[in-house]
Amino acid sequence: MREELLMFWLSLEGHIAKIKLDILEANFGSLAEAHSAISKGKYGQIKGIGEKQLEKLRFLSNMSEIEDKYANMVEKGIKYTHYFNKDYPDKLRNICSAPIGLFYKGNLPKNEEKIISVVGSRDATEKGLYYAGKLSEELSNYGVSVVSGMALGIDSSAHKGALKGEKGKTYAILGCGVDICYPANNIELYLSIIEKGGIISEFPIGTAPVRANFPQRNRIISGLSDGVFVVEAREKSGSLITADMGLEQGKNIYALPGRSEEPLSRGTNKLIQYGAKLVSDVNDILEDFDFPILNAKQECLQNLTLESNEKIVYSTLCLIPKHISEILSETGLDEGELFTILLRLEFKGYVRRTSFEYFVALPSYI
Known part of the structure; x- marks a missing residue:
């Protein structure tokens, strides 16, 4: 002790x-x-x-x-861990400026969790809010946890999306004590995150959310993750600081593109210009990580309540969007019959159309 x-x-x-x-x-x-x-x-x-x-x-x-x-x-129901404890996250332990200790409510992420930090502007556009929520929910459906800062705008939308997902968790990294809900009107979100993830801070309880604390906490947001996804950002913003920190920590950097005349897309477009991976849908992130999907799918195909031709079509699909022409070639089915089968699989929840004539398998077998 x-x-x-x-x-x-x-x-x-x-x-x-x-x-x-x-x-x-x-x-x-x-x-x-x-x-x-x-x-x-x-x-x-x-x-x-x-x-x-x-x-x-x-x-x-x-x-x-x-x-x-x-x-x-x-x-007060607040937990504490430090650098030398077993429950201190390895991803964070490995960054050069690892915090000496963490205060938290709920849980800390486990070392085996795949984690993406989703960050962006507080004054987000409807487009940004939509994609932050949608992609975070999809990441959660695949068992990927989402880390963000619980700020208004993109952060809050990312947490809410992750909470809707089926398998992933979400963690909020605060620039104040974990006993303080900031911003105050996020109290319902704060309580939900504690139930399905955790509220985490290196600042002791009672610490006020002063401006100087937020750049410091950003290194924890990036440090806990396997990759940093910036949804919207101005050319100079805290989100770009988080991306820079993630780059220094060896994390994958992702960005949502936008029109050049949109101020909140200039930062993300610049990231893409400098080498960040352009994200058009969740598969652009998922394909960079090793998910034990194919073996699990093969084992489970025998137990699916699908007709024989449905199983044939489903077995050709994976997380990466596949064009209808590839599916036709691999299955040998007639085009009209294939479209009918894909529609049935989509209706049953086994397949999703990502864009015109591109399809992916949904991970209901995990």
Whole structure:
């Protein structure tokens, strides 16, 4: 428990990354020795840690008060983990500025979860809101979790879409304490996310949502994910900062294209120009990840309540949209008969038409 409380002490400062723990241990020998020296004011200048941070750590160093704050947190139903705990997400542990600890309500993402962060403008267009919700729901249907920041606009639409999905979860990363719902009118969304995912922050409970906290939390949004999908963004925006952080962390970057005259498409178009993957539908994201779909589909084909020709058609389809000409070639069916079968499969929920004459299999077998 002593180590837990010492890590909790560092987290109370709100701006301590793992690298600063390394600096403290290099200067004092251990975290326990660092706490002892700082609590007594026995420290000078420490390269890599500012004077104000050290002063705040000293102010927070009373062990009795640390224990009280920890107990108060637990009483409020808020959980805490730190860098060395097993439940700390590996994806986040591997970034260079990993937060020393996380406060959360609900759950943390598991290491095996596929996660996409979906971000964008607060003053989103109807088009942006539609695609953020639609694609997040589809990602969730495929078992992909969605991470965002619970802000108005794209973030909220992404969370709501993911909550509608069948298999994925959604996680909100806040720029304030997890005991604060920000913005306040998102309270229903906040409560829903706790039930099907988690509310997460590196800031201790009671931390107000001040402007300076949001760029800092963006590295966690990208850090927890396998890829960053920017739906709408101006040429200079927090969403592009998140994408830049994701790029530095080695994540896949995705962007929704738009007309050049639309201000909220200029940022996403620029990302595409610089190498981000253009997203026209969910398959543009899904195809970059290893889903155990084909084997599962083959095993389950025997149990599907489909007619023989329906099974033949369904077996040729996958997550990647396939043109009708390819399906004709692979099945050997007559074109009129094939269209009739595809319509029946679509009606039964096994197939979806993604665009004119392109079809994908829906993962009802997972």
